[in-house]
Amino acid sequence: MAQRQTRDQRRYQTSVVIVGSGFAGLGMAIRLKQAGIDDFIVLEKSADLGGTWRDNTYPGCACDVPSLMYSFSFEQNPSWSRMFAEQGEISDYLQRCADKYRVREHIHYGVRFTGAEYDESANTWRVSTADGTEYVGRALVSGVGALHIPSYPELPGVETFEGEVFHSAEWNHDFDLADKRVAVIGTGASAIQFVPRIAEQVARLHLFQRTPPWIQPKPDWPIPSSWQRRFRRTPMLQRIARAALYWLLEARYVAVFNRRLGKLAERMSKRHIRETIKDPKVRAAVTPDYAIGCKRILLSSDYYPTLNRSNVDLVTSGVAGVRRRSVVTGDGAEHPVDAIIYGTGFHVTDAFAHLGIVGRDGRKLQDAWRNGMEAYLGITVSGFPNLFFLLGPNTGLGHNSVVFMIESQINYVLSCLRPICRDEVGQVDVRQSVQDSFNAEIQSKLTDAVWSAGGCRSWYLDENGINRTIWPGFTWKYWLRTRKANPADYEITAGESR
Known part of the structure; x- marks a missing residue:
């Protein structure tokens, strides 16, 4: 298996560490396999894969996006039984994807990600877990999404x-x-x-x-068997x-x-x-x-x-x-x-607040997001090289399939990971000016949009009333912007092979 374990059995070294095995983490793992990159590990806190569609098993649990769209473009399922698939069918689909593309061997189950610290001298992320096992990777990909920490109201008594x-x-x-x-x-x-x-x-x-x-x-x-x-x-x-x-x-x-x-x-x-x-x-x-x-x-x-x-x-x-x-x-x-x-939903705008992620010069992610979480294209954060978010800030949707957004992000991240895994690049760190310009652009679109000006308070908004969740535009426009990373947007250092 494509991973290196040290003698004390408490430390793993690999090229890419992926956190989560839902649609995002699993999709990233599959695309790495397809790109010929086998040196990666997926950390999964539970005993099985599936993310949201493993955890939510309440009666009637189903997708509110048509089944034909709620799937990977590279792995269409001709056997959806309904227009809107229920939880069990979506979970089975993810299991089949893991088997077909042989990614199970890369998943470490029962491993709860607690934080990560970037080692600039070695261009690596040191990932910590609840049981004390350490994972060291050239790159870190967060595929945890936002709908995984249940929100409980404070009810007196x-x-x-x-x-x-x-x-x-x-x-x-x-x-x-x-x-x-x-x-x-x-x-x-x-x-x-x-x-x-x-x-x-x-x-x-x-x-x-x-x-x-x-x-x-x-x-x-029901989708007829003839179809x-x-x-x-x-x-x-x-x-x-x-x-x-x-x-x-x-x-x-x-x-x-x-x-x-x-x-x-x-x-x-x-x-x-x-x-x-x-x-x-x-x-x-x-x-x-x-x-x-x-x-x-x-x-x-x-x-x-x-x-x-x-x-x-x-x-x-x-x-x-x-x-x-x-x-x-x-x-x-x-x-x-x-x-x-x-039935009170999940922590969304503060979903990453509990994670101890430390980037360059000891900068904590919580400090970088002191005024609200933001990332360039919802994927990269300045000061945190080789760290990539799937379903990061302002990439959620209210009108189309989020799987489409995930695949767009995976393509973008893969364009960064290829040279990193080949040792052609040491680190990629988005320029602060690029990140600021992007977020100013989308927030200008969000300010007068219905999510902010429609007369309600929703989980789309953070504690300051700023929308940190939704992508303010058509998804095809996001796809155009994420087909491939632009090197000019990043501070890039050479790898050992250069």
Whole structure:
């Protein structure tokens, strides 16, 4: 296997260290293999690969991007069973990719990345892990993404609660929800998927909503076996279908900036509310008072109908605290429950705050991001040579497939890694002026965009109200900018082979 281990068995040396084995880390590993680079190690904190699609196993967990787009362009899956694949099917797809491209042998499981320090004299990153094992690499690639640290709200008295408590990303499948009284905190992307599933089992479901999301019908249906056979026989047919979907999704971005189209989308969503919810009070409660697109637009055809059930209560008075067997709302009402399930999402804008990454001259990543996280093209950070982020700052999407962005970033990173792994280049460090210019450009586009000016507060924004998450443009424009790294953007030192 392409790695070098020292005598004490506690130190590994390699060319590239990749952190994470979800779509980003796995994709990077596969592309390295395809490029003929075998000297790399993937660090995975869990006992299996898959990232988000390994961890999130809550009932109804599925993708909200069409299956044909939610896959690697180089490894199309002709056998997707639905237009929007569920968690198990996506997880199986990633497992097959790992097997086909022979990357399992490079993955070190049960290794939790805790930090890294750059050794400028040796042009290497010294990566530390929770168990004390050290990994030394010429380059470090972060593929951890942003949706991996569950966000828990601070509820007064929750420590006194005697029932069951868990987050949707850490679903307790051993706890039987049948005939239980359940409180669901949050009405975001995860909740609108699992609420319809558990509402059929529980005795009572109290759904605590702070801010209603914009929800549109989900155009989901089984993909006929006849079409799966056609895709297998004629791969080009699937590529054509994928391309058509790509441009259809890309067109959604226009509505984000075109207020006339945005109003049309709002009217369509309000019609969905009117047609599916019976109670006018509930209809009013779930109708957002902010511009569509300000928060993530959600897709569901069964969430609103679930609110018609006699055993489901929508609560909008806010959670004031928790007692031994109940949740108390702001109006003083007490809601007896046996379990609390958080559907409160993840830490996003502060997802890297806990990592001890130290670059040149002892500069900490937290210090570099003191005023908010930023990176050139969302990939490289000045003062941190040979460190590359996949799904870094301002590369998230609200309209198309993030896998497309991941592949664009992987191509860019690979153009940097090739000369590093051949010892032609010692280090590549993006110029501060280049990084500053890029971030000034995108922030100027984001300032008046719907995410910032749409009248809501979302996880797209950091504590200062600045959007550090979304890419403010078409994805094809990002692809054009990331086809290959421009040497003029970087301070580059020669490697040993020069």
